[in-house]
Amino acid sequence: MDPDPPLHETYKALFANTKISSTDDDDRRLVTVEERELPLIDLSRLSLNEAEQKQCKEEIARAGHEWGFFQVINHGISMELLEKLREEQVRVFKQPFRNKFLNFSDGSYRWGTPTATSLRQLSWSEAFHIPMTDISSSSMEPFATKVASLAQKLAEILADKLGHNSTFFQQSCLPSSCYLRLNRYPPCLIPSDIYGLMPHTDSDFLTILNQDQVGGLQLVKDGKWIAVKPNPEALIINIGDFFQAWSNGFYNSVEHCVVTHPTKERFSAAYFLCPSYETVIESCSQPSVYSKFSFREYKQKVQEDVQRYGYKNTHQKVCFQTSSRPKLKASCTETCGTEQEWLLWNEGGNFPIDELLRWVHIALLCVQDDPALRPAVSSAILLLRTNSAARFLHMIYLQPSGLPSSFSGNTCI
Numbered sequence: 001m002d003p004d005p006p007l008h009e010t011y012k013a014l015f016a017n018t019k020i021s022s023t024d025d026d027d028r029r030l031v032t033v034e035e036r037e038l039p040l041i042d043l044s045r046l047s048l049n050e051a052e053q054k055q056c057k058e059e060i061a062r063a064g065h066e067w068g069f070f071q072v073i074n075h076g077i078s079m080e081l082l083e084k085l086r087e088e089q090v091r092v093f094k095q096p097f098r099n100k101f102l103n104f105s106d107g108s109y110r111w112g113t114p115t116a117t118s119l120r121q122l123s124w125s126e127a128f129h130i131p132m133t134d135i136s137s138s139s140m141e142p143f144a145t146k147v148a149s150l151a152q153k154l155a156e157i158l159a160d161k162l163g164h165n166s167t168f169f170q171q172s173c174l175p176s177s178c179y180l181r182l183n184r185y186p187p188c189l190i191p192s193d194i195y196g197l198m199p200h201t202d203s204d205f206l207t208i209l210n211q212d213q214v215g216g217l218q219l220v221k222d223g224k225w226i227a228v229k230p231n232p233e234a235l236i237i238n239i240g241d242f243f244q245a246w247s248n249g250f251y252n253s254v255e256h257c258v259v260t261h262p263t264k265e266r267f268s269a270a271y272f273l274c275p276s277y278e279t280v281i282e283s284c285s286q287p288s289v290y291s292k293f294s295f296r297e298y299k300q301k302v303q304e305d306v307q308r309y310g311y312k313n314t315h316q317k318v319c320f321q322t323s324s325r326p327k328l329k330a331s332c333t334e335t336c337g338t339e340q341e342w343l344l345w346n347e348g349g350n351f352p353i354d355e356l357l358r359w360v361h362i363a364l365l366c367v368q369d370d371p372a373l374r375p376a377v378s379s380a381i382l383l384l385r386t387n388s389a390a391r392f393l394h395m396i397y398l399q400p401s402g403l404p405s406s407f408s409g410n411t412c413i
């Protein structure tokens, strides 16, 4: 029996309705993507002398701030454990498609994108989304235990660098709220660029990713998509939305995606350090760029967004809505949002007023009298240029603190 989910069959109508191999330049994947090494951090220095430890922690914090993504080597998870994880992953994905629903708890197995209304909203992949509490009895348990403690350690280092010796992560990220996602990206022979996983940011504190050598992970750096060169010895760490909010925008939750390969299948496993639903995320410093919100509230917003726009990211509505207006001149992820909003304004209406007001809001944040209250330049650029979590968080949670009193922040939310 076939192990592959019926992706071709199920999404036939989307292929029929989409112009394939378009030369339209509003498709970001037609833009040449440069392959880059992520910052590479050797964690063995954490057990050396104080100076080495300090240096290592500084590199971690800098990478979290400047890139939102980095790689770690000598992370304490042996090649043998990673091999075992891979074997188990291949085993669960290679069983007949129908049996996959019987693994782990209900709803763990997912494939494709049920809400997709166009090819751009389709993820050509399958995944097991497994709460850590379900892993305790499986052969992945030794990996899971190690990766969970690595995540806690990194979260503490990142918090410590902001002057917070925090037990917050230990208290709020429990085995019932953290999970492991096993991803498989089948080859995709269709002559069009289809995502393995659509552009997104992670709704967690941080993610630890183990990928194979096929490649396909891409992320936004300085407003451009770059491809991550796989390193067999390294795990990839990325900052999630909640760390960005908790750090008051110091660390960056960066948009990333996976592109498919025409002939090779790809496997990856991601551990998500997530808080319980009741956890309230509040910035660790004042004045806070974000208002308080609970994980539950945030998840609800994300779900509403996906239902309405097919994407978590609200900005996509501007780029992907079907419209009689002329096509915007470049990819929405390559184009500064302001440009798009002014373009829509000039075209006479139907412009997103909330977007425009948010741009004003960002501008005001950047010109506050007290430089300490202004966002970092990198955050401001990210806000302006990418579909990052920063945009999303600002869209829904930006609060008026620190702004001139005549400006009502509520209008931006």
Ligand SMILES: O=C(O)CCC(=O)C(=O)O
Residues within 6 Å of the ligand: 181, 183, 197, 202, 209, 211, 216, 217, 256, 257, 258, 267, 268, 269, 270
């Ligand atoms: O497979 C990958 O490289 C990325 C996976 C990912 O971004 C995710 O599961 O959130």
Ligand SMILES: [Fe+2]
Residues within 6 Å of the ligand: 200, 201, 202, 207, 256
């Ligand atoms: Fe992700």
